[in-house]
Amino acid sequence: MDLFIINRYNDTNDDTHIIEQEAKRLEQLKQRIEERRKAFSVKKSSDVITLKEEKQTEILPDLPVSTNDDLPTEIPKPNTPPKPKEKIYAEKQKEFKVLGSSDFQKKSKVQRILPYWLSHPTVVSRDLNELSCPVEEQEWLHPVIKSTLLSEGITKLFPVQNQVVPFILNEHTLPKLFQPRDVCISAPTGSGKTLSFVIPIVQLLMKDVGCKIRALVVLPVQELAAQVAKVFKKYCNRTHLKVALLSGSVPFQQEQQELVRFTESVGWVSKVEIIVCTAGRLVEHLKTTEGFNLQHLKFLVIDEADRIMDNIQNDWLYHVDHHIKQGSELMTGKVQSLNWKNVSKQKLAPQKLLFSATLSQDPEKLEQWGLFQPKLFSAATNECFEDEDQIRKYATPAELKEHYVVCEAENKPLVLYNFLVEQKWDKVLCFTNAAETTHRLTVLLNTWACKGLKVAELSAALDRSMRENVLKKFMLSEIDVLISTDALARGIDIPDCNYVISYDPPRNIKTYIHRVGRTGRAGKIGKAVTVLLPSQISLFKDLIKAGGKEEIPEIKINTDVIDRLFESYASAMNTTREKINSELNLKIKNSIEIKRSAKSKIQKRKK
Known part of the structure; x- marks a missing residue:
């Protein structure tokens, strides 16, 4: 505040004293500016960053006390060779981190670790021109299936069929107590994925006695459901198996009549073994159709699994699990004693078969399916699963x-x-x-x-x-x-x-x-x-x-x-433009006529 002077008015005219004070303060300001300029030039010329360190008290040997004024003003230090600048900088860097230093090491990239079954799939070939699996030479195929394939003009199996069908059949040759592994298939469109689950399901269900719902195939849209149901009916034509389509293409009561019937001796019995449906229609039947029972289900097939996964209609998977577990200890809360009789009667969960050309390899999304020891068949190579950037690689046909x-x-x-x-x-x-x-x-x-x-x-x-x-x-x-x-x-x-x-x-x-x-x-x-x-x-x-x-x-x-x-x-x-405008005008005219007719009907009713 000494830079500012407040001059009050008084009667005495003492201008000489004021001028001397101003000249004195101007000299002080010039001196301070010069000191700051020198300090700034010294700071700018220094290239070495100096870091403040705490003052350390050095223990020195006892010196004789003297009162003479001739004693040196500085205490002599022991003869030690000066440290090089690089060593001093390294020692200081151990204690301090200098921001902007180029010596910092780059952080290593975090590698994504997938479950073993996802990172090591069975690779399926995309080339469908060089087929090396003749239908007639496959001993694991049932004669009825072979004849149906040949009558449809299929003489050789596609790569996905040659690898997936034997795996599913082999899983069901294990003893009854061993639950079959679930299967995920990610193969290009048009590579024969539909027959990959139609053939093993039909061949395995041919041996079962009694008409009960044992296979459930869920699809996202009506057209696709009708297409898959048509394939199932074609391969079940020479067997006792019956197929039902639940997609909303026919009235709900008609679908109920095709599903179940009531008998006086047994009660409600199923009329089909295989059901092809859309997710929304399935939930409607589970809630309202009396006698609709999934407790004997052996196969649960989800085609176009990624689309159903992104949009689960009416939480259909929860309702399916609820109906499958109905009557078991999980529903009743009673835990049975551990013995051979109870273990042999334990009902196994259905084998899940997931199919899609764009099946996600994200473990978090696949977790909601509750897969049991899953096995993955994919058209992508093993290298694609090791690189995080290629984790979503999708394949298209080689042709x-x-x-x-x-x-x-x-x-x-x-x-x-x-x-x-x-x-x-x-x-x-x-x-x-x-x-x-x-x-x-x-x-x-x-x-x-x-x-x-x-x-x-x-x-x-x-x-x-x-x-x-x-x-x-x-x-x-x-x-x-x-x-x-x-x-x-x-x-x-x-x-x-x-x-x-x-x-x-x-x-x-x-x-x-x-x-x-x-x-x-x-x-x-x-x-x-x-x-x-x-x-x-x-x-x-x-x-x-x-x-x-x-x-x-x-x-x-x-x-x-x-x-x-x-x-x-x-x-x-x-x-x-003229045609589209005429179409719009016609639609507007029709809508007006419909509204007028509706109003006239309401007025007649009031009269």
Whole structure:
């Protein structure tokens, strides 16, 4: 505060004293500035970082006390050689950590350690052209199964069937007290996973006597459930086994009549041995269908397990476990004495079989299934499971050729038209991300091609009967191009689908794997193309890399092709707008008429 002077007004005119004080204080300020400047220059010139250390009291030998003023002012130190700077710095670094030092060691990367069954799977080949497992030479196959396979034109088993089916059959040859190991299968789409569980289940249940529910197959969607049920019925045709489909395709009361019947002597008895169902419909029957009993269940198959795992409908797995354990000591709370009689009567849990082309290798997600000593069959090599970055590697068939093409948003219909019409691609399955895009694209192509191309749409906006009719026409080549949302991307077997085009890029790697998996099935050659905008290239490459797949090559489209098609595209687009607007007006008109009729009915009732 001595830098500030408060001059009060007084009558005496003493200006000389004030001037002297100001000059004195100015000299003090200049002196302080000079001292600070010198201190800053000394600090800046020093390159060595000096660290403060605590003062250590050094014990010195006793010196004679003298009162003479000639004694030296400094105490002599013993003759010790000076330490080098490197040694001094090393000693100081032991006590202090200097921030920013380059001598710090890099932290070692934490390695992810998987359970042994996940890190050491049985590798399944992806090549379906070189098959070395003739059906007639396999002694472990039942003659009835062999004849059915040969009648269906299957002379050789696929790699996944050759490895999984004998393993499941061998697990059930163990003594009764030994519970069979659960099985997880992660193989490419179209590699024969369905027959991998149909064959062993049918062959093992042929020996059982009495009609009881012994196999339960759970699937995510109705179309896939109907497809699997059709395969089961085909292979059970020459046996006493009966199959029931519970998916909501028929009324609930009709499904109940196909499941169970009531007898006066025994009570409720089952009419089927194998049930193929969707998760939501299964819970409805478990809650409301009287006599529906799963206590004799031997097989629990979950197809497309990763999708059911991500969206467990109505907590169906809990209800299944509850019905299986009903009547056991876990439900009653009574623990039986440990003897041979009680042990031999102990009911084993059903063997779980999990199938998917994109089965997760995350132990936390797989834990909810409660697997017993599981065995994994995977198309990925063992090296993929050792590297954490490749832990989610998904495989596609070796016969599938994958590409991508880049264009602007306004040129996407032109690129699609070039593939379909000018390059004459047939049996094409085109995927979009929205039902509105599906409908607009269908109307545009039908208008643009002028009956030279038969295009149909398939989305959730259509009911089940219409979807089945469209699929049937596509399989019979009555439809050249089928435009669909991702409702068709999961597990549906479409024979002779030659090309898959992703008009809109997939949202994740699982969707991509299931989309491209609709072609290149059962050893046939297939081609998949993804249409991308320039801003979507990096995201798509990251998506492919996240799945552990190799880089996909690009297809170039000449600008001359775009320019040549633009004029016809503009006229077709105008016609498409008019058609869609007329459809919207018609829908609005119909909705207004429905509301008016409903109001008139209400008014009549009031009268």
